[in-house]
Amino acid sequence: MALRNIRQLGDDILKKKCREVKEVTPKIKELIEDMFDTMYDGNGVGLAAPQVGVLKRLIVIDIGDGPIVLINPRVIESRGEQTGDEGCLSLPGKAGVVTRPYYVKVEAWNENMERFEMEGEELLARAFCHEIDHLDGHMYVEKIEGPLHDVVYEEEE
Helix, strand or coil, X not given: CCCXXXXXXXXXXXXXXXXXXXXXXXXXXXXXXXXXXXXXXXXXXXXEHXXXXXXXXXXXXXXXXXXXXXXXXXXEEEECCEEEEEECCCCCCEEEEEEECCEEEEXXXXXXXXXXXXXXXXXXXXXXXXXXHHHCCCCHHHCCCCCCEEXXXXXXX
């Protein structure tokens, strides 16, 4: 539908806690579509509403297995550990090493405000945690182990 501007590290909105979504209005549906368009355009795997300037508890994720919408998500279970590079559309071209749970179960609501639970391991677990952190005003740079480094993109043939 439309691309939205992604807020960058240092923008005060990224430090604020988001409000719960009470109902899915046409405006929220448009926001969800715009967030997917914006995320795909930036080659990201997740995007949280505050990254596009909206203080709502809403995230979109697609790690390659299809789009996921999570409204008012919260982690209800986690276990294990994984350490690896993590980047963010709000800090383009940079990455840092972060330790996250290997397995995460989240509770959330879908676009029809139906409650559901979803489990994820590895990249999906990392994406859940990363995006939910945004909803609480946190960014991965607060958790990095060592310095930020430049992301090296592979050329497509």
